[in-house]
Amino acid sequence: MGHHNHELPSDQEFNADEVAECPVMKGTQVIKADAEEEGLVRDYRGTRYYLCCDACAPMFDADPDRYAAA
Structure with a gap:
């Protein structure tokens, strides 16, 4: 399992409330x-x-305080 490069599709526009930062x-x-x-x-x-x-989920689950505070 590795991190994926998730880039927003350039042919679509998203409102700020439709997008979040991991x-x-x-x-x-x-x-x-x-x-x-x-x-x-x-x-x-x-x-x-x-x-x-999928790789980020277990990392967040293992130490949510670390990532929630970031």
């Missing part, structure tokens, strides 16, 4: 609807976090 891979933009469809979301202390790939 808390594990800082700087990686995530389309919220895609993350939800793939089960790559975590709710932690009242905030929803969107992850960019």
